[in-house]
Amino acid sequence: MTGREIVELVAILTIPLTIVVVIVERMITKRGLGVRAMQVIATATFMPSIIVLALEKLIDGATVAALVGGMVGYLFSNISEFDRRPRNGGSDVGL
Template identity: 50%
Template sequence: MECAIAWVQILSAIVFPLVILVVFLNRKYTQKGIGVRIVQFTAAAMFIPGIVILATGNYIGGETSAALVGAFIGYLFSNISAFDDKK
């Protein structure tokens, strides 16, 4: 069981530099700036593995991790329909 948890933590830790690399390469090749959507993607792609690492390492409890993930998802999806409205 410890081996499986270690692999989950290692794979989650690999996500951090991989997300940054992919975001920078995408922005370089598309010649676009860093907008709201890319910031939301980067935050989501780095926040969730961070919670997984903390939860599997028993640094935070299950209730805390569920509350953090729920609050983060609520934050990401709040006001999402109003963002794309063209006025």
């Protein structure tokens, strides 16, 4: 096995592994799939796919940069809104 094949195999295996881990963690903690969990699942599905396509030379460097930039923008786009939610059992004192 070449180094590229190992990287591709690890990238592809992270997709189902991350999905299973997130779902199991949510079931154990008895929480639903929230915004952050969905972002983790989306990232764990999207980023390895980009890596494999780039390593197989099916997409060029500019496309990879655009896709990764779009994903980073997606992940960080709503951080300021997410941090404004009430804490301490719904009390918004001190915000």
